[in-house]
Amino acid sequence: MRVLLISTNKIRVPRPALPIGMAYISAALKHAGHQVDVLDLLWESRELKAVREKLTTGTYDVVGIAVRNLDNLTFIDPVFFGPMTEKIVQCVRKYTSATVVLGGSGFSVEPLSFFEYAQPDYGIAGEGEAGIVQLLDHLESGGRLESISGLCYLDDNGRFCQNQSSQAFDLGALEPDRSVYDPRYFEEGVSAASDLTRDHQPAIETLQTKRGCKLFCSYCIIRKTEGKGDRFKEPAEVVGEIQRAMAENPAVREFEIVDATFNYPMEYAAEVCEEMIRAKLDVPWYCQLTPNAITPEFVKLLHAAGCIRVDLGTDALTDEALADLMKGFDMARVLEIDRLFTASPIEHTHCVFLGGPGETPQALRESIRFTERYLNPAQIYANLGIRILSGTKLQRQAVKAGILREGQGTFVPAFYVEPAILADRDTLDFVRDAYLSHKNWYLWWGLGGQNLTDRSTETVQAVADMHQEYEYVMQGKPRLERAPKPAAQPLKLTIGTK
Ligand code: SF4
Numbered sequence: 460m461r462v463l464l465i466s467t468n469k470i471r472v473p474r475p476a477l478p479i480g481m482a483y484i485s486a487a488l489k490h491a492g493h494q495v496d497v498l499d500l501l502w503e504s505r506e507l508k509a510v511r512e513k514l515t516t517g518t519y520d521v522v523g524i525a526v527r528n529l530d531n532l533t534f535i536d537p538v539f540f541g542p543m544t545e546k547i548v549q550c551v552r553k554y555t556s557a558t559v560v561l562g563g564s565g566f567s568v569e570p571l572s573f574f575e576y577a578q579p580d581y582g583i584a585g586e587g588e589a590g591i592v593q594l595l596d597h598l599e600s601g602g603r604l605e606s607i608s609g610l611c612y613l614d615d616n617g618r619f620c621q622n623q624s625s626q627a628f629d630l631g632a633l634e635p636d637r638s639v640y641d642p643r644y645f646e647e648g649v650s651a652a653s654d655l656t657r658d659h660q661p662a663i664e665t666l667q668t669k670r671g672c673k674l675f676c677s678y679c680i681i682r683k684t685e686g687k688g689d690r691f692k693e694p695a696e697v698v699g700e701i702q703r704a705m706a707e708n709p710a711v712r713e714f715e716i717v718d719a720t721f722n723y724p725m726e727y728a729a730e731v732c733e734e735m736i737r738a739k740l741d742v743p744w745y746c747q748l749t750p751n752a753i754t755p756e757f758v759k760l761l762h763a764a765g766c767i768r769v770d771l772g773t774d775a776l777t778d779e780a781l782a783d784l785m786k787g788f789d790m791a792r793v794l795e796i797d798r799l800f801t802a803s804p805i806e807h808t809h810c811v812f813l814g815g816p817g818e819t820p821q822a823l824r825e826s827i828r829f830t831e832r833y834l835n836p837a838q839i840y841a842n843l844g845i846r847i848l849s850g851t852k853l854q855r856q857a858v859k860a861g862i863l864r865e866g867q868g869t870f871v872p873a874f875y876v877e878p879a880i881l882a883d884r885d886t887l888d889f890v891r892d893a894y895l896s897h898k899n900w901y902l903w904w905g906l907g908g909q910n911l912t913d914r915s916t917e918t919v920q921a922v923a924d925m926h927q928e929y930e931y932v933m934q935g936k937p938r939l940e941r942a943p944k945p946a947a948q949p950l951k952l953t954i955g956t957k
Contacts, residue, residue, distance in 0.1 A: 460520040460595050462488055463513065463557070464639070466499045467506075467544055467565075468527040475501055477644055477665050479717065480563055480587075481525045482635030487588035489636060493595060497639045506543060507550050514554040521595065522557045524548065524579070526565030534844035534874040535902070535914050539925050540565065541870065545577040545932070558598060561611075562587040564684040568848060570611045571619050572870035575939040576932065582611035585624030585684060586670065588633065618942035624686075630670060631692040634700055637664075637707060645710040661712035664704045668692050668731055672719045674749060676774070677785045677816075677852040678845050678875075681719055688720070691727055694734035701740065713767075716746040720772065725752035732764035743767045750788050750796045758803050766805055770840070771796065773809040775818075776826035783816050785852070790829075797834045806837040813843045813890060814876040816856045820886035827893045839900045843890070843911070844876035871929045872922055876915070887911040 464485060466478040485495045496517055503509035524547055531538040551559050562583040566573050570584040583590040590608040604612055609624035645662035671686030705711050722728040745768035775781045778789045800807035813823060847857045849869045857863040857875050880886055891911040894902045
């Protein structure tokens with residue numbers, strides 16, 4: 460079949476992220492014998508015009524819309540991508556008779572709400588490689604919808620069905636189809652202009668060594684979107700993929716492992732590093748680590764394998780907040796890890812949330828003083844507040860704190876910022892001044908000289924407007940009822956297996 464894949468990601472900070480999810484879907488489709496064309500809206504200033512032009516110059520049986528993010532996850536500058544996706548679906552309907560399929564981690568966060576809002580023909584929740592191939596088989600030859608991995612659809616009674624996602628294709632045997640990447644991702648000027656932390660950012664490639672995560676942070680739904688982090692590429696396959704990607708694209712100078720937590724489990728990450736050393740890879744790279752699983756030996760191994768920078772999922776800077784977020788480590792550990800990386804040649808960044816559940820203005824101020832006094836990272840990336848997602852402990856806390864209503868969905872952006880902090884102008888000024896006075900501390904997505912209290916007030920209003928607009932759009936659309944779970948199990952997988 461002829462398939463158009465549209466990547467809808469518009470986030471360019473800190474640098475444009477390669478659409479690796481779309482590249483995996485393209486690889487799975489080509490592997491199954493389908494023709495694939497792509498449209499990457501990151502590079503289009505007029506998205507709908509670009510979609511229309513693509514649809515009127517090509518003929519497609521299926522249009523897959525990849526939603527990487529539901530929104531930009533940023534309380535102080537929220538952007539909701541639901542409306543743009545809905546308009547793209549309408550545009551596809553207007554100009555073609557192609558089957559419309561929504562997917563990606565942004566769709567998988569809230570499949571039912573997204574489905575009733577954007578009204579595609581189908582959605583695929585969770586990992587999409589198996590599901591999209593099975594769906595195209597179904598469109599060509601028929602069969603049971605109930606058997607398609609992760610498929611979202613309406614049954615004969617108009618009820619919403621969501622099949623279980625098999626999450627079992629062989630990640631090791633399927634490499635992303637890197638031919639779908641726009642060459643502009645690899646222009647050094649583009650990367651450098653949009654990167655917050657480096658004057659010079661060489662062109663990079665990305666890869667996954669595994670999907671999902673074994674940990675249980677209180678706000679995170681990665682198990683729903685990516686799985687449990689228990690399927691791995693063989694270390695030799697990781698190295699082989701890097702070598703091939705760099706050979707195919709000579710512009711690439713560095714790479715990033717984009718696993719949510721490269722070092723959990725640490726034994727596997729160590730094997731990957733050892734394989735890089737054995738293969739004399741000699742390429743600078745970076746990754747995201749949890750402070751949970753780092754030892755002095757592991758830091759040495761990272762360095763020997765070529766790692767130059769790590770982003771630490773520290774998340775909070777008090778014992779109480781770390782416990783509340785269920786991080787599994789405390790401040791003594793944060794200090795220990797900070798010292799380990801400070802003593803190593805590897806640059807380290809702490810990524811943190813400010814104003815999470817239970818954090819008092821006093822605790823927030825103390826955590827900032829502690830950071831100034833004892834921590835020595837190359838950067839701190841901070842977010843005021845945490846995006847609330849359905850089915851999490853954070854959602855329950857938000858209901859208890861009066862931030863969300865009982866039963867309120869989280870499809871439209873909703874953020875947990877401790878109300879006592881939002882109401883405390885002095886503390887918000889203190890936070891802003893602290894972040895402005897350290898040139899390597901960043902409050903996403905930049906604050907300039909703006910007053911954080913005013914900015915927060917504007918944000919609360921902006922989010923309220925998004926909710927109002929959503930309710931207005933939904934007035935003309937049927938609310939979906941969930942069908943009982945289908946009895947059938949997903950089909951045995953047909954792609955990515957050797
Ligand atoms: S470590 Fe990261 S990916 Fe894993 S559960 Fe926590 S927030 Fe999610």
